[in-house]
Amino acid sequence: MRVTFTSRRQSAHKAEGSIELAKTKRGFDWKHKHLLTIAQLSSEEIRFLLQTAHGFSDVSxxxxKKxxxxxxxxxxxxFFEDSTRTRMSFHLAASRLSADVVELVAKGSSVAKGESLRDTARNIEAMGVDVIVVRHDQSGAAALLADSVNCSVINAGDGQHAHPTQGLLDAYTVAQRLGRDDFDLSGITVAIVGDIQHSRVARSNIHAMTKLGANVILVGPPTLLPSGFSQLGCELAHDFDEVLPRVDVINMLRVQFERIQSQAFPSVREYAALYGLTTQRLAQAKPNVTVMHPGPLNRGIEIESAVADGPQSTVLAQVTNGLAVRMGVLYLITRVK
Amino acid sequence: MIFTVTDARFGERGYDTHMQTFADANAVARLIDDLGVRIRGDLTGAVGDAPLADTCAMVGIQSRGDVMAQRLAAQLELPNDRVGSLDITLYRDDLSEVGPQPIVRTTEIPFAIDGLNIVLVDDVLMSGRSVRAAMQSLMDFGRPRRLWLAVLVDRGGRELPIHPDQVAVDMSNATTNNQQVAVTLTPTDERDAIIIQDCDGA
Structure with missing residues (x-):
């Protein structure tokens, strides 16, 4: 599907924006050799990155497609952790830019024999690799790698810490859906709902959305929403129904059963009743509200099938946009020595 | 403005001091008009009685060639969906050079290029490297019947075996090595002009 920006506000904006850009072009001083977190990026850098991603959107x-x-x-x-979307998305993004891609699966490699992360990475780099895309269950793994090797490192998810390309593609999708061609999300209110505590997607989303000017409300049961999150400039709420009518975007997080160690909520059924996005609950929101989910979906738990597949859902657009965003990231970081 | 950028064409403050207008808005209009007449002649010669709208298309190289392509297409009465615009950033052969990152823009080719006579349009032709990149990019969209090349200004100084089919004005002897030719076109720029600019040490 072609990525297009459609709203009317958008086209007016686009016309102005492109004239301005054309007049003042033609370069931006991109300095980052690695992409480890969104926290490392300025608002200006995020906008340039998303603008670059938009430039790649037509390639697919x-x-x-190359x-x-x-x-x-x-x-x-x-990838030391399971992944379908992200791994494939990075693979395809790199292929469409004509790079060669090598895949390392932790099972069946020397990692299974106990080789350390740093040794594995250095050995891979010694084979002449320019970019390592890493996913690991330990927070900080990507930063450790970036310190150990000379090539570029992209964090594709490290523990509960960060998943920057997800935050970027979500911001891109919000901008696309709401017609913000300049990637300025001022005045937009985004609810991030569910298991905030264990979610690197939530953390990266908070940074991306707030840096682009959006208001973020975090919604979840107190056991999955530590009060410390208010320091990131977000409003915290435990009552989903109260928040719903106020928001423009609802980003539903997956309940991460594999990370939840103690009893975070009494039962899955109770969680679904209080925090699941059902058709009935969606009716309380603004009529044009955007529904997002990073996948994989727990259908019937955090999101009802009819909502996930409904007209307000951007689930598949997020996947499509992820490809453009990852092409943009690969392109920019490989140009920094 | 969306981000801080530096201007490759005129420097930060816009039009600089050491410059002279080679052609003003009226002259540019005449040159493009004349170019259009000659392109029409070429295309008609190639396709015979078949309507140009069925057999031909224009593709401009961003960010001035696409404006020219729009104007020429209007003159030749080609429909809007027969006008494309190419961003050649990803196909350039100097991509690995360090420095400020160019802004990657979308390439828009709203028609199937297979079997068409396509006129590639650019404002200034010099080394020929942009044209080479544009040809490579265009070939990734299919196989045109024939590619033509039309430019407003031929600056001379070719580094590749590329020869334009139509040139509005040959400036290969009108400038010295430390001068630069720039074309400005509305609505991208404030006015239509061909400008010669001294670039001391630049």
Missing amino acids: TRSI VPALRGKVVANL
């Missing part, structure tokens, strides 16, 4: 709609921008570069996917 061509008959030959441009030569990363010809001769090698990208290594180093």
Whole structure:
């Protein structure tokens, strides 16, 4: 599907924006060799990155879905945790930029024999890799790698800490859906709902949305929403129904059963009743509210199927946009020595 | 403004001191009009009685060639969906050079290029490297019947075996090595002009 920006506000904006850009072009001083967190980026850098991603969005709609921008570069996917979307998305993004991609699966590799993360990465780098895309269950793993190797490192999710490309693609999707061609999200209120505590998606989303000017309300049971999150400039709420009518975007998080160690809520059924997004509950929200979910979906728990597949859902647009965003990230970081 | 950027064309403050207007708005209009007449001649010669709207298309190289392509297409009465615009950033051969990152823009080719006579349009032709990149980019969309090249200004100084089919004005002897030719076109710029600018040490 072609990524297009459609609203009317948008087209007026676009016309002005492109004239301004054309007049004042033609460069932006991008300094980051690694993408570890969104916290490391300024609002201006996030906007430039998303603008760059938009420039790549048409590549996936061509008959030959390839441009030569990363010809001769090698990208290594180093995933120590399960992933479908992110791994494939990075693989495809790199392929569409004409880079070569190598995949390392932790099972069946030396990692299974006890090789340390740092040793694995250094060995991979010694084979002439330009970018390592890493996912790991330990927070800080990507930063550790970036300190250990000379090539670029992209964090594809580290523990509960950060998942920057998810935050970026979610911001891109909100901008696209609400017609903010300049990636300024001022005046938009975003609710992030569910298991905030264990969610790196939530953390990266908070940074991305607030830096672009949106208001963020975090919603979840007290056991999954530590009060410390208010320090990130968010409103905290435990009553989903009270928050619903006030928001423009609802980002439903997956309940991460694999990370929840103690009894965070009495039963899955009670969680679904209080925090699940059902058709009935959606009716209380603004009629044009945008519903997001990073996937994979727990259908019937945090989101009802009819909502996930409904017209307000951006679940699949998020996946499509993820590809453009990852192309943009790969392109920019490989241009920094 | 969305982000801090530096201007490659005129420096930060816009039009700079050491510059002269080679062609003003009226002259540019005449040059483009004349170019259009000659392109029409080429295309008609190639397709015979078939309507140009069925057999031909224009593709401009961003960010001035696309404006020219729009104007030429209007003159040749080609429909809007026969006008494309190419961003060649990703196809440039100097991509690995460090420095400020160019803004990647979308390429928009709203028609199937296979079998068409396509006129590639750019404002200034010099080394030929942009044209090479544009040809490579365009070929990724399909196989045109024939590609033509039309430019407003031929600056000379070719580094590749590329020769335009139509040139509005040959300036290969009108400038010295430390001068630069810039084309401004509305609505991207404030006015239509061809400008010669001294670039001391730049």
